[in-house]
Amino acid sequence: xxxxxxxxxxxxxxxxxxxxxxxxxxxxxxxxxxxxxxxxxxxxxxxxxxxxxxxxxxxxxxxxxxxxxxxxxxxxxxxxxxxxxxxxxxxxxxxxxxxxxxxxxx
Numbered sequence: 001x002x003x004x005x006x007x008x009x010x011x012x013x014x015x016x017x018x019x020x021x022x023x024x025x026x027x028x029x030x031x032x033x034x035x036x037x038x039x040x041x042x043x044x045x046x047x048x049x050x051x052x053x054x055x056x057x058x059x060x061x062x063x064x065x066x067x068x069x070x071x072x073x074x075x076x077x078x079x080x081x082x083x084x085x086x087x088x089x090x091x092x093x094x095x096x097x098x099x100x101x102x103x104x105x106x
Contacts, residue, residue, distance in 0.1 A: 010061040011040040011079075012047040013068070024056060026068055029083075035075035038068065042080055050082040054091030 014027040029037045040060075041047035047057055060068065068074070 010059050011065060012044055012057050013040050013060055014051050015056040015058050028072060036073055037076045037078045038074045039078045039081055046080050052088035052090045054089035
């Protein structure tokens with residue numbers, strides 16, 4: 001059961017990045033001992049700190065977490081656990097826009 005202490009009403013879970021689709025899947029981890037883990041974070045700040053600023057995420061409540069656990073064979077929920085540095089998704093901060101518009105009169 002979740003205990004809410006003035007924070008969000010659920011847990012932030014990392015999602016698999018997906019381009020061009022509205023459907024996302026939960027990002028599960030295979031642990032060194034072979035167990036399947038679901039990372040979950042008590043705040044968005046914790047998720048960004050432990051997973052990187054480019055990590056897609058979803059907010060789930062207690063029922064959502066139960067649905068995730070029922071749909072996948074998850075052995076353990078890793079609460080506020082840091083991901084290995086190589087697995088973090090870092091978005092490069094840039095002032096350059098993603099697209100450029102050109103003046104057709106030039």
